[in-house]
Amino acid sequence: xxxxxxxxxxxxxxxxxxxxxxxxxxxxxxxxxxxxxxxxxxxxxxxxxxxxxxxxxxxxxxxxxxxxxxxxxxxxxxxxxxxxxxxxxxxxxxxxxxxxxxxxxxxxxxxxxxxxxxxxxxxxxxxxxxxxxxxxxxxxxxxxxxxxxxxxxxxxxxxxxxxxxxxxxxxxxxxxxxxxxxxxxxxxxxxxxxxxxxxxxxxxxxxxxxxxxxxxxxxxxxxxxxxxxxxxxxxxxxxxxxxxxxxxxxxxxxxxxxxxxxxxxxxxxxxxxxxxxxxxxxxxxxxxxxxxxxxxxxxxxxxxxxxxxxxxxxxxxxxxxxxxxxxxxxxxxxxxxxxxxxxxxxxxxxxxxxxxxxxxxxxxxxxxxxxxxxxxxxxxxxxxxxxxxxxxxxxxxxxxx
Numbered sequence: 001x002x003x004x005x006x007x008x009x010x011x012x013x014x015x016x017x018x019x020x021x022x023x024x025x026x027x028x029x030x031x032x033x034x035x036x037x038x039x040x041x042x043x044x045x046x047x048x049x050x051x052x053x054x055x056x057x058x059x060x061x062x063x064x065x066x067x068x069x070x071x072x073x074x075x076x077x078x079x080x081x082x083x084x085x086x087x088x089x090x091x092x093x094x095x096x097x098x099x100x101x102x103x104x105x106x107x108x109x110x111x112x113x114x115x116x117x118x119x120x121x122x123x124x125x126x127x128x129x130x131x132x133x134x135x136x137x138x139x140x141x142x143x144x145x146x147x148x149x150x151x152x153x154x155x156x157x158x159x160x161x162x163x164x165x166x167x168x169x170x171x172x173x174x175x176x177x178x179x180x181x182x183x184x185x186x187x188x189x190x191x192x193x194x195x196x197x198x199x200x201x202x203x204x205x206x207x208x209x210x211x212x213x214x215x216x217x218x219x220x221x222x223x224x225x226x227x228x229x230x231x232x233x234x235x236x237x238x239x240x241x242x243x244x245x246x247x248x249x250x251x252x253x254x255x256x257x258x259x260x261x262x263x264x265x266x267x268x269x270x271x272x273x274x275x276x277x278x279x280x281x282x283x284x285x286x287x288x289x290x291x292x293x294x295x296x297x298x299x300x301x302x303x304x305x306x307x308x309x310x311x312x313x314x315x316x317x318x319x320x321x322x323x324x325x326x327x328x329x330x331x332x333x334x335x336x337x338x339x340x341x342x343x344x345x346x347x348x349x350x351x352x353x354x355x356x357x358x359x360x361x362x363x364x365x366x367x368x369x370x371x372x373x374x375x376x377x378x379x380x381x382x383x384x385x386x387x388x389x390x391x392x393x394x395x396x397x398x399x400x401x
Contacts, residue, residue: 073206074108140189200231
């Protein structure tokens with residue numbers, strides 16, 4: 001067949017046509033930003049749209065130096081760059097080299113106005129944020145019953161803790177009636193008494209996520225007595241619900257990670273606590289045993305029986321000391337008595353008589369001088385072995401000079 005070409009040849013031909021078109025090499029396009037994604041590589045992918053159509057755009061990381069603001073959903077901008085064919089897919093897109101604001105889009109203005117109003121009312125204040133419990137047993141979910149968000153939450157919850165209870169309120173998260181559905185879901189789960197509520201959906205354009213920018217939804221979250229985790233869109237998507245919620249999760253998957261505790265880590269903690277408890281109890285038991293033994297010793301020492309024994313021992317010691325003192329005293333006095341005896345022996349009349357001396361008496365009175373007797377007086381002379389009765393015949397005075 002004549003004039004048959006490959007897909008690559010056709011795409012290459014069209015790419016060359018775009019490259020040769022001077023108009024397409026330097027063009028400025030005005031539109032509203034939608035589907036804005038900041039890639040981890042640093043590239044920005046977004047769509048420009050107006051009432052009639054859309055244009056896919058990309059700004060490479062190397063061109064972002066000239067971007068003076070953060071690109072966000074709903075902004076009206078003017079993007080300058082070239083329009084080229086992505087040869088592999090056969091699709092054309094704009095490669096933006098510069099972007100300037102062309103006034104905020106209607107939704108963006110509405111978003112900023114409500115954000116300022118609610119902030120002034122204090123609905124974003126930290127003092128109103130409720131803490132998220134670490135160990136939640138029942139988790140409420142307000143999201144669509146179909147879609148990636150609920151699947152991701154269920155999958156991660158079952159992986160982390162298969163024992164947790166998940167209660168889904170199948171809310172409408174986009175289009176007419178979405179805000180009312182979300183509000184009702186929050187209120188019903190709050191009344192039911194779950195431990196925490198996850199409110200969110202998967203990613204989308206600012207129009208797709210707009211239900212979470214409604215004031216009634218913000219007030220329902222603020223007035224909810226149950227802690228609320230917002231999980232709307234992707235990490236770069238920010239809604240009013242994120243500001244008023246007790247905790248913002250960048251994605252529904254991250255919300256599940258925050259709400260559902262890891263049961264394996266919990267069991268490991270229990271094992272650690274059990275081991276600490278055992279060690280603590282063993283230490284207490286050892287300490288109490290030592291205390292008990294010390295008390296037993298003190299009780300024995302302080303018991304009446306021991307006191308009696310102690311007094312008995314003291315009495316015995318005193319008795320021994322008294323006996324020793326008495327023996328020592330007796331020995332001392334015995335020695336002194338012996339000395340006195342020896343002295344008495346020297347002074348005893350009997351002793352004198354035993355040495356040849358005699359005791360002379362007259363009528364019971366000692367005769368000390370010749371003047372005590374007269375001739376013919378009867379006297380008694382006591383000697384060692386008896387008494388001699390005699391009569392005085394004569395006296396003779398002896399001069400001792």
